Amino acid sequence: MQSAAPHEVETIVGPSVKVEGDFNSQGNVLIQGTVSGNVKTDKYLQVEEGAKIMASVRADSVKVSGEIQGNVRAKNTIELTPTARVVGDIEAKTLIIAPGAILHGKCAMLGSSEMADAKSKSGAAKRKDSEIEYAFPKSLVDEAAA
Amino acid sequence: MYLYLYDAGTKQRQYDRVISNLETSLTDMGIIGKIVRMSSLLSPKQVIMEEIRRSKEMKTVVIVGDDAAFTKMIQQVADQPITFGWVPVGQKTELAERFGLPYGAACASILSRRRVLSVDIGKLNQYFFLDYCHVPLSTITMSLDGAVSISAMQQRMECHVWNVPPQDKSVMPHGYSPSPFDRQLEIVLQPVAKRGLFGSTMATPSIFPFREARLKLDKAVTVEVDGHTYKESHITISLCPQQFKLIVGRVADTKKT
Numbered sequence: 001m002q003s004a005a006p007h008e009v010e011t012i013v014g015p016s017v018k019v020e021g022d023f024n025s026q027g028n029v030l031i032q033g034t035v036s037g038n039v040k041t042d043k044y045l046q047v048e049e050g051a052k053i054m055a056s057v058r059a060d061s062v063k064v065s066g067e068i069q070g071n072v073r074a075k076n077t078i079e080l081t082p083t084a085r086v087v088g089d090i091e092a093k094t095l096i097i098a099p100g101a102i103l104h105g106k107c108a109m110l111g112s113s114e115m116a117d118a119k120s121k122s123g124a125a126k127r128k129d130s131e132i133e134y135a136f137p138k139s140l141v142d143e144a145a146a
Numbered sequence: 147m148y149l150y151l152y153d154a155g156t157k158q159r160q161y162d163r164v165i166s167n168l169e170t171s172l173t174d175m176g177i178i179g180k181i182v183r184m185s186s187l188l189s190p191k192q193v194i195m196e197e198i199r200r201s202k203e204m205k206t207v208v209i210v211g212d213d214a215a216f217t218k219m220i221q222q223v224a225d226q227p228i229t230f231g232w233v234p235v236g237q238k239t240e241l242a243e244r245f246g247l248p249y250g251a252a253c254a255s256i257l258s259r260r261r262v263l264s265v266d267i268g269k270l271n272q273y274f275f276l277d278y279c280h281v282p283l284s285t286i287t288m289s290l291d292g293a294v295s296i297s298a299m300q301q302r303m304e305c306h307v308w309n310v311p312p313q314d315k316s317v318m319p320h321g322y323s324p325s326p327f328d329r330q331l332e333i334v335l336q337p338v339a340k341r342g343l344f345g346s347t348m349a350t351p352s353i354f355p356f357r358e359a360r361l362k363l364d365k366a367v368t369v370e371v372d373g374h375t376y377k378e379s380h381i382t383i384s385l386c387p388q389q390f391k392l393i394v395g396r397v398a399d400t401k402k403t
Binding site: 010011014015016017019020021024025027032033 | 293294295296297298299300303319320321322335337338339349350351352353354355
Protein backbone atom coordinates (compact mmCIF):
# COMPACT_ATOMS: atom_id res chain seq x y z
CA MET A 1 0.00 0.00 0.00
CA GLN A 2 1.19 3.49 -0.75
CA SER A 3 1.26 5.44 2.43
CA ALA A 4 0.05 8.97 2.85
CA ALA A 5 3.43 10.04 4.20
CA PRO A 6 4.49 12.59 5.35
CA HIS A 7 1.02 12.98 6.91
CA GLU A 8 -0.11 11.01 9.95
CA VAL A 9 -3.38 9.50 8.77
CA GLU A 10 -6.35 9.44 11.12
CA THR A 11 -9.02 8.00 8.81
CA ILE A 12 -8.47 5.38 6.14
CA VAL A 13 -11.20 4.19 3.81
CA GLY A 14 -9.70 0.94 2.55
CA PRO A 15 -10.08 -0.43 -0.99
CA SER A 16 -12.71 -3.04 -0.06
CA VAL A 17 -14.96 -0.66 1.83
CA LYS A 18 -17.95 1.37 0.68
CA VAL A 19 -18.96 4.48 2.64
CA GLU A 20 -22.31 6.22 2.21
CA GLY A 21 -23.21 9.53 3.80
CA ASP A 22 -21.50 12.81 4.53
CA PHE A 23 -18.12 12.23 5.99
CA ASN A 24 -16.58 14.80 8.34
CA SER A 25 -13.15 14.52 9.86
CA GLN A 26 -10.74 16.70 11.79
CA GLY A 27 -7.65 14.73 10.80
CA ASN A 28 -5.86 13.56 7.69
CA VAL A 29 -7.93 11.27 5.48
CA LEU A 30 -6.74 8.62 3.04
CA ILE A 31 -9.31 7.22 0.60
CA GLN A 32 -8.65 3.98 -1.24
CA GLY A 33 -12.27 2.77 -1.55
CA THR A 34 -15.60 4.29 -2.56
CA VAL A 35 -17.34 7.20 -0.82
CA SER A 36 -20.85 8.26 -1.86
CA GLY A 37 -21.28 11.49 0.02
CA ASN A 38 -19.56 14.76 0.77
CA VAL A 39 -16.11 14.53 2.30
CA LYS A 40 -14.92 17.32 4.54
CA THR A 41 -11.75 17.52 6.58
CA ASP A 42 -9.82 20.31 8.27
CA LYS A 43 -6.55 18.74 7.21
CA TYR A 44 -5.10 16.75 4.33
CA LEU A 45 -7.08 14.47 2.01
CA GLN A 46 -5.51 11.93 -0.30
CA VAL A 47 -7.58 10.08 -2.90
CA GLU A 48 -5.55 7.14 -4.11
CA GLU A 49 -5.60 5.47 -7.51
CA GLY A 50 -8.71 3.28 -7.84
CA ALA A 51 -10.60 5.26 -5.20
CA LYS A 52 -13.79 7.09 -6.04
CA ILE A 53 -15.68 9.96 -4.37
CA MET A 54 -19.14 10.77 -5.66
CA ALA A 55 -19.88 14.18 -4.10
CA SER A 56 -18.10 17.35 -3.23
CA VAL A 57 -14.83 17.53 -1.32
CA ARG A 58 -13.52 20.18 1.06
CA ALA A 59 -10.16 20.03 2.76
CA ASP A 60 -7.11 22.01 3.66
CA SER A 61 -5.07 20.33 0.91
CA VAL A 62 -6.05 17.58 -1.52
CA LYS A 63 -4.00 15.14 -3.56
CA VAL A 64 -6.00 13.23 -6.14
CA SER A 65 -4.83 10.09 -7.90
CA GLY A 66 -8.30 8.51 -8.16
CA GLU A 67 -11.67 9.79 -9.30
CA ILE A 68 -13.87 12.57 -7.89
CA GLN A 69 -17.31 13.31 -9.30
CA GLY A 70 -18.06 16.58 -7.60
CA ASN A 71 -16.58 19.94 -6.75
CA VAL A 72 -13.24 20.10 -4.97
CA ARG A 73 -12.32 23.00 -2.74
CA ALA A 74 -9.07 23.32 -0.81
CA LYS A 75 -7.86 26.15 1.38
CA ASN A 76 -4.32 25.51 0.20
CA THR A 77 -3.22 23.07 -2.49
CA ILE A 78 -4.96 20.75 -4.92
CA GLU A 79 -2.66 18.32 -6.66
CA LEU A 80 -3.89 16.19 -9.55
CA THR A 81 -1.49 13.35 -10.37
CA PRO A 82 -1.34 11.67 -13.82
CA THR A 83 -4.05 9.14 -12.88
CA ALA A 84 -6.46 11.71 -11.44
CA ARG A 85 -9.91 12.23 -12.92
CA VAL A 86 -12.07 15.07 -11.63
CA VAL A 87 -15.53 15.85 -12.97
CA GLY A 88 -16.44 19.07 -11.23
CA ASP A 89 -15.20 22.54 -10.44
CA ILE A 90 -12.05 23.03 -8.44
CA GLU A 91 -11.00 25.90 -6.23
CA ALA A 92 -7.67 26.27 -4.46
CA LYS A 93 -4.92 28.68 -3.57
CA THR A 94 -2.31 26.56 -5.37
CA LEU A 95 -3.12 24.15 -8.17
CA ILE A 96 -0.79 21.46 -9.47
CA ILE A 97 -1.93 19.43 -12.49
CA ALA A 98 0.36 16.68 -13.74
CA PRO A 99 0.37 15.70 -17.43
CA GLY A 100 -2.27 13.01 -18.00
CA ALA A 101 -4.66 14.22 -15.31
CA ILE A 102 -8.24 14.71 -16.47
CA LEU A 103 -10.27 17.69 -15.33
CA HIS A 104 -13.77 18.44 -16.58
CA GLY A 105 -14.81 21.63 -14.83
CA LYS A 106 -13.97 25.19 -14.02
CA CYS A 107 -10.91 26.27 -12.07
CA ALA A 108 -10.92 29.17 -9.68
CA MET A 109 -7.97 30.33 -7.65
CA LEU A 110 -8.63 31.36 -4.09
CA GLY A 111 -7.43 34.90 -3.49
CA SER A 112 -7.86 35.80 -7.20
CA SER A 113 -11.14 37.59 -6.46
CA GLU A 114 -9.33 39.72 -3.88
CA MET A 115 -6.71 40.55 -6.51
CA ALA A 116 -9.46 41.51 -9.00
CA ASP A 117 -11.07 43.69 -6.35
CA ALA A 118 -7.78 45.38 -5.66
CA LYS A 119 -7.25 46.00 -9.42
CA SER A 120 -10.70 47.49 -9.92
CA LYS A 121 -10.22 49.69 -6.85
CA SER A 122 -6.89 51.04 -8.15
CA GLY A 123 -8.53 51.67 -11.56
CA ALA A 124 -11.32 53.69 -9.95
CA ALA A 125 -8.80 55.71 -8.00
CA LYS A 126 -6.92 56.54 -11.23
CA ARG A 127 -10.12 57.68 -12.91
CA LYS A 128 -10.87 59.96 -9.97
CA ASP A 129 -7.34 61.40 -10.17
CA SER A 130 -7.77 62.15 -13.88
CA GLU A 131 -11.03 63.93 -13.25
CA ILE A 132 -9.31 66.18 -10.73
CA GLU A 133 -6.31 66.81 -12.99
CA TYR A 134 -8.08 67.59 -16.26
CA ALA A 135 -11.48 68.96 -15.34
CA PHE A 136 -11.99 72.65 -15.99
CA PRO A 137 -13.73 74.90 -13.48
CA LYS A 138 -17.41 75.30 -14.35
CA SER A 139 -17.08 79.09 -14.72
CA LEU A 140 -14.34 78.72 -17.38
CA VAL A 141 -16.38 76.23 -19.35
CA ASP A 142 -19.37 78.57 -19.28
CA GLU A 143 -17.19 81.49 -20.42
CA ALA A 144 -15.75 79.48 -23.32
CA ALA A 145 -19.22 78.44 -24.41
CA ALA A 146 -20.37 82.05 -24.39
CA MET B 147 -11.32 6.16 52.39
CA TYR B 148 -10.01 3.27 50.32
CA LEU B 149 -11.79 0.03 49.50
CA TYR B 150 -9.55 -2.81 48.33
CA LEU B 151 -11.12 -5.52 46.22
CA TYR B 152 -8.86 -8.57 46.11
CA ASP B 153 -9.49 -10.78 43.11
CA ALA B 154 -10.13 -14.47 43.89
CA GLY B 155 -6.94 -15.35 41.96
CA THR B 156 -4.77 -13.55 44.54
CA LYS B 157 -5.76 -16.16 47.15
CA GLN B 158 -3.28 -18.57 45.59
CA ARG B 159 -0.32 -19.39 47.77
CA GLN B 160 2.23 -18.07 45.28
CA TYR B 161 0.90 -14.53 45.85
CA ASP B 162 0.96 -14.66 49.70
CA ARG B 163 4.28 -12.86 49.93
CA VAL B 164 3.31 -10.22 47.33
CA ILE B 165 0.05 -9.48 49.16
CA SER B 166 1.75 -9.34 52.54
CA ASN B 167 4.42 -6.91 51.20
CA LEU B 168 1.70 -4.83 49.60
CA GLU B 169 -0.27 -4.56 52.83
CA THR B 170 2.88 -3.56 54.72
CA SER B 171 3.62 -0.81 52.17
CA LEU B 172 0.01 0.44 52.25
CA THR B 173 0.10 0.59 56.05
CA ASP B 174 3.43 2.45 55.96
CA MET B 175 1.97 5.01 53.59
CA GLY B 176 -1.23 5.35 55.62
CA ILE B 177 -3.55 4.37 52.80
CA ILE B 178 -4.88 1.13 54.17
CA GLY B 179 -8.64 0.67 53.96
CA LYS B 180 -11.34 -1.94 53.99
CA ILE B 181 -10.42 -5.21 52.26
CA VAL B 182 -12.98 -7.37 50.49
CA ARG B 183 -11.81 -10.70 49.11
CA MET B 184 -13.85 -11.35 46.00
CA SER B 185 -15.26 -14.71 45.01
CA SER B 186 -17.42 -15.89 42.16
CA LEU B 187 -20.45 -15.40 44.42
CA LEU B 188 -19.77 -11.71 45.01
CA SER B 189 -20.63 -9.09 42.42
CA PRO B 190 -18.16 -6.15 42.41
CA LYS B 191 -21.00 -3.79 41.57
CA GLN B 192 -23.03 -4.88 44.59
CA VAL B 193 -20.00 -4.67 46.89
CA ILE B 194 -19.12 -1.15 45.71
CA MET B 195 -22.71 0.11 45.86
CA GLU B 196 -23.07 -1.30 49.34
CA GLU B 197 -19.85 0.42 50.50
CA ILE B 198 -20.89 3.74 48.93
CA ARG B 199 -24.24 3.44 50.74
CA ARG B 200 -22.53 2.70 54.04
CA SER B 201 -19.91 5.41 53.89
CA LYS B 202 -20.09 8.68 51.95
CA GLU B 203 -16.30 9.02 52.36
CA MET B 204 -15.63 5.91 50.30
CA LYS B 205 -14.39 7.46 47.06
CA THR B 206 -11.52 5.22 45.97
CA VAL B 207 -11.76 1.58 44.98
CA VAL B 208 -8.49 -0.28 44.45
CA ILE B 209 -8.64 -3.53 42.55
CA VAL B 210 -5.89 -6.01 43.37
CA GLY B 211 -5.49 -8.53 40.58
CA ASP B 212 -4.24 -9.14 37.06
CA ASP B 213 -5.45 -7.70 33.74
CA ALA B 214 -8.35 -10.15 33.45
CA ALA B 215 -9.54 -9.47 37.01
CA PHE B 216 -9.34 -5.69 36.65
CA THR B 217 -11.08 -5.53 33.27
CA LYS B 218 -13.77 -7.98 34.42
CA MET B 219 -14.54 -5.87 37.49
CA ILE B 220 -14.63 -2.52 35.69
CA GLN B 221 -16.96 -3.93 33.02
CA GLN B 222 -19.71 -3.56 35.58
CA VAL B 223 -18.64 -0.57 37.64
CA ALA B 224 -16.78 1.85 35.35
CA ASP B 225 -19.69 4.30 35.37
CA GLN B 226 -19.67 4.71 39.16
CA PRO B 227 -18.62 8.19 40.41
CA ILE B 228 -15.49 6.92 42.12
CA THR B 229 -11.76 6.91 41.52
CA PHE B 230 -10.20 3.57 40.69
CA GLY B 231 -6.80 2.31 41.67
CA TRP B 232 -5.16 -0.86 40.50
CA VAL B 233 -2.46 -2.98 42.06
CA PRO B 234 -1.34 -5.51 39.45
CA VAL B 235 -0.88 -8.95 40.99
CA GLY B 236 -1.21 -12.18 39.01
CA GLN B 237 -0.25 -13.95 35.82
CA LYS B 238 -0.71 -11.29 33.14
CA THR B 239 -0.31 -7.62 34.09
CA GLU B 240 0.65 -6.18 30.71
CA LEU B 241 -2.26 -3.70 30.54
CA ALA B 242 -1.31 -2.33 33.97
CA GLU B 243 2.22 -1.65 32.67
CA ARG B 244 0.73 0.51 29.92
CA PHE B 245 -0.74 2.74 32.65
CA GLY B 246 2.60 2.93 34.39
CA LEU B 247 1.57 0.64 37.26
CA PRO B 248 4.37 -1.55 38.65
CA TYR B 249 3.74 -5.04 39.99
CA GLY B 250 2.67 -5.70 43.59
CA ALA B 251 3.98 -3.68 46.54
CA ALA B 252 5.87 -1.26 44.25
CA CYS B 253 2.47 0.09 43.21
CA ALA B 254 1.70 1.37 46.74
CA SER B 255 3.78 4.52 46.14
CA ILE B 256 1.79 5.20 42.94
CA LEU B 257 -1.46 4.90 44.92
CA SER B 258 -0.18 7.23 47.61
CA ARG B 259 1.00 9.79 45.01
CA ARG B 260 -2.56 9.72 43.68
CA ARG B 261 -2.09 11.01 40.16
CA VAL B 262 -5.63 10.70 38.87
CA LEU B 263 -6.29 10.88 35.13
CA SER B 264 -9.66 10.90 33.42
CA VAL B 265 -9.48 8.15 30.86
CA ASP B 266 -11.77 7.46 27.90
CA ILE B 267 -13.63 4.22 28.26
CA GLY B 268 -15.57 2.32 25.62
CA LYS B 269 -18.79 0.42 26.01
CA LEU B 270 -19.97 -2.54 23.94
CA ASN B 271 -23.65 -2.98 24.71
CA GLN B 272 -23.63 -3.08 28.54
CA TYR B 273 -19.94 -3.98 28.97
CA PHE B 274 -17.34 -1.29 29.55
CA PHE B 275 -13.89 -1.82 28.08
CA LEU B 276 -10.63 -0.08 28.77
CA ASP B 277 -8.37 -1.84 26.29
CA TYR B 278 -10.13 -3.24 23.22
CA CYS B 279 -13.10 -5.09 21.79
CA HIS B 280 -13.28 -7.40 18.80
CA VAL B 281 -16.14 -8.53 16.57
CA PRO B 282 -15.17 -11.64 14.56
CA LEU B 283 -15.49 -12.08 10.81
CA SER B 284 -19.17 -11.83 9.92
CA THR B 285 -21.59 -10.05 7.61
CA ILE B 286 -21.69 -6.55 9.05
CA THR B 287 -23.18 -3.24 8.04
CA MET B 288 -22.54 -0.37 10.37
CA SER B 289 -23.46 3.20 10.98
CA LEU B 290 -20.97 5.58 12.56
CA ASP B 291 -22.24 8.53 14.63
CA GLY B 292 -25.57 8.27 12.81
CA ALA B 293 -24.06 9.97 9.74
CA VAL B 294 -22.08 7.45 7.74
CA SER B 295 -22.97 3.93 6.74
CA ILE B 296 -20.13 1.52 6.02
CA SER B 297 -20.18 -1.87 4.37
CA ALA B 298 -17.61 -4.20 2.86
CA MET B 299 -17.65 -4.90 -0.89
CA GLN B 300 -17.53 -8.66 -0.14
CA GLN B 301 -19.98 -8.18 2.76
CA ARG B 302 -17.89 -9.96 5.40
CA MET B 303 -15.45 -8.15 7.69
CA GLU B 304 -14.08 -8.20 11.21
CA CYS B 305 -13.85 -5.20 13.52
CA HIS B 306 -11.37 -4.20 16.17
CA VAL B 307 -11.77 -1.21 18.46
CA TRP B 308 -8.73 -0.15 20.45
CA ASN B 309 -8.71 2.38 23.25
CA VAL B 310 -5.18 1.86 24.56
CA PRO B 311 -2.15 1.25 22.30
CA PRO B 312 -1.10 -2.41 22.49
CA GLN B 313 2.41 -3.29 23.63
CA ASP B 314 3.17 -4.88 20.27
CA LYS B 315 2.50 -1.92 17.99
CA SER B 316 3.22 -3.99 14.87
CA VAL B 317 -0.33 -5.39 15.10
CA MET B 318 -1.69 -1.90 14.41
CA PRO B 319 -2.36 -1.15 10.72
CA HIS B 320 -0.83 1.89 8.99
CA GLY B 321 1.21 2.74 12.11
CA TYR B 322 -1.98 3.93 13.76
CA SER B 323 -1.81 4.49 17.51
CA PRO B 324 -4.93 4.85 19.67
CA SER B 325 -5.00 7.01 22.78
CA PRO B 326 -7.24 6.70 25.85
CA PHE B 327 -7.09 10.49 26.24
CA ASP B 328 -8.19 11.71 22.80
CA ARG B 329 -11.96 11.65 23.39
CA GLN B 330 -12.56 9.29 20.50
CA LEU B 331 -12.45 5.61 19.68
CA GLU B 332 -11.13 4.19 16.43
CA ILE B 333 -12.61 1.21 14.68
CA VAL B 334 -10.36 -0.88 12.46
CA LEU B 335 -12.24 -2.81 9.80
CA GLN B 336 -10.62 -5.78 8.14
CA PRO B 337 -12.81 -6.83 5.20
CA VAL B 338 -12.50 -9.98 3.15
CA ALA B 339 -10.91 -9.24 -0.22
CA LYS B 340 -11.42 -12.66 -1.85
CA ARG B 341 -13.10 -15.85 -0.82
CA GLY B 342 -11.39 -19.02 -1.98
CA LEU B 343 -11.44 -22.77 -1.40
CA PHE B 344 -8.78 -22.54 1.25
CA GLY B 345 -10.15 -19.58 3.18
CA SER B 346 -10.42 -15.86 2.68
CA THR B 347 -7.82 -13.26 1.80
CA MET B 348 -8.08 -10.15 3.93
CA ALA B 349 -8.02 -6.70 2.35
CA THR B 350 -6.18 -3.60 3.48
CA PRO B 351 -7.77 -2.43 6.75
CA SER B 352 -9.77 0.76 7.14
CA ILE B 353 -9.72 3.03 10.18
CA PHE B 354 -12.51 5.36 11.28
CA PRO B 355 -12.62 7.54 14.39
CA PHE B 356 -16.06 7.53 16.02
CA ARG B 357 -18.10 8.11 19.17
CA GLU B 358 -20.91 5.67 18.50
CA ALA B 359 -21.04 2.71 16.13
CA ARG B 360 -24.10 0.56 15.52
CA LEU B 361 -23.37 -2.80 13.95
CA LYS B 362 -25.96 -4.95 12.24
CA LEU B 363 -25.03 -8.60 12.06
CA ASP B 364 -26.70 -11.43 10.17
CA LYS B 365 -26.44 -13.72 13.21
CA ALA B 366 -25.25 -13.73 16.83
CA VAL B 367 -21.46 -13.80 17.18
CA THR B 368 -19.03 -14.22 20.04
CA VAL B 369 -17.48 -10.83 20.72
CA GLU B 370 -14.38 -10.26 22.81
CA VAL B 371 -14.42 -7.37 25.28
CA ASP B 372 -11.07 -6.85 27.05
CA GLY B 373 -10.42 -10.59 26.70
CA HIS B 374 -13.82 -11.70 28.03
CA THR B 375 -16.26 -13.26 25.56
CA TYR B 376 -20.01 -12.70 25.15
CA LYS B 377 -22.51 -13.77 22.52
CA GLU B 378 -24.31 -10.78 20.97
CA SER B 379 -26.52 -10.26 17.93
CA HIS B 380 -26.93 -6.45 17.94
CA ILE B 381 -23.91 -4.40 18.83
CA THR B 382 -23.60 -0.78 19.84
CA ILE B 383 -20.12 0.46 20.66
CA SER B 384 -19.95 3.87 22.27
CA LEU B 385 -17.44 6.15 23.92
CA CYS B 386 -17.73 7.48 27.46
CA PRO B 387 -15.20 10.30 27.14
CA GLN B 388 -12.95 10.93 30.13
CA GLN B 389 -15.45 9.18 32.36
CA PHE B 390 -13.16 6.68 34.04
CA LYS B 391 -10.97 8.12 36.79
CA LEU B 392 -7.86 6.03 37.30
CA ILE B 393 -4.80 6.47 39.50
CA VAL B 394 -1.87 6.05 37.13
CA GLY B 395 1.89 6.02 37.17
CA ARG B 396 4.01 7.47 34.42
CA VAL B 397 1.95 7.44 31.23
CA ALA B 398 3.66 8.60 28.06
CA ASP B 399 0.67 9.54 25.97
CA THR B 400 -1.78 11.92 27.61
CA LYS B 401 -2.15 14.22 24.60
CA LYS B 402 -5.58 15.43 23.55
CA THR B 403 -5.87 15.55 19.81
